[in-house]
Amino acid sequence: MKKCLLIVDVQKGFINNSTKKIPQKIEKIQNEYETVFITKFFNKENSFFRNLLEWNKFSINSEDFELAFTPSPKAIIISKSIYTCVNKNFLKKIDSLNIKAIDIVGIDTDICVTKCAVDLFEAGIVPRVLSNFCASHAGEEAHKFALKTLARYIGSKQIV
Numbered sequence: 001m002k003k004c005l006l007i008v009d010v011q012k013g014f015i016n017n018s019t020k021k022i023p024q025k026i027e028k029i030q031n032e033y034e035t036v037f038i039t040k041f042f043n044k045e046n047s048f049f050r051n052l053l054e055w056n057k058f059s060i061n062s063e064d065f066e067l068a069f070t071p072s073p074k075a076i077i078i079s080k081s082i083y084t085c086v087n088k089n090f091l092k093k094i095d096s097l098n099i100k101a102i103d104i105v106g107i108d109t110d111i112c113v114t115k116c117a118v119d120l121f122e123a124g125i126v127p128r129v130l131s132n133f134c135a136s137h138a139g140e141e142a143h144k145f146a147l148k149t150l151a152r153y154i155g156s157k158q159i160v
Helices: 022-032 088-096 109-122 140-154
Strands: 004-008 035-041 076-080 101-107 126-135
Touching: 004 022, 004 109, 022 101, 022 126, 035 109, 101 109, 109 126, 109 140, 126 140
Parallel strands: 004 035, 004 101, 035 076, 101 126
Antiparallel strands: none
C-alpha cells in the first residue's frame, strides 16, 4: 500500500504561537511519503466565512494564503474555499493511485483537519491523524479537544 500524506492548510495566516512549530516539522516528514497532497485555504468574496463569520483573511493574493513551509517538489497542491478537500475529484485521484489510507497533518486540528479526516472516513479511506504534527491557531485546548472528538469520529487507533 502506498504511503500518502495530506498536509492541511499550513499557511502563513494560520501561524501563531500555538502553531509555529508545525511548518518545520511537516517540512521534514513530507519526504517520507510517496504521495503528498497539500491544501491551501482561500476565502472567496461573499463567502459565508466573510458574511456569517465576519472573517476576511485569506484572499487568494494575500500573504495569509501562502504556504508557511517549502513543499516537496512532488506535492500536489489543492486550493480550496471550504473546510475540506475531500470531494469527487480528490477521491477519484486517490482511487487512481490505489490509496487506501492517508496520514493527515496540519492546521487547524479542530476545524479543517477534523473535517478532512471525517470525510475520508465516510468515503472509505482510512484517515490517520498524526497528532504531533497538528495544531490549532485557537490554542492547545482547541487542539486537544479536537483530538478527543476525532477519536470518537474515526476511532482512537487512528489518532497517532
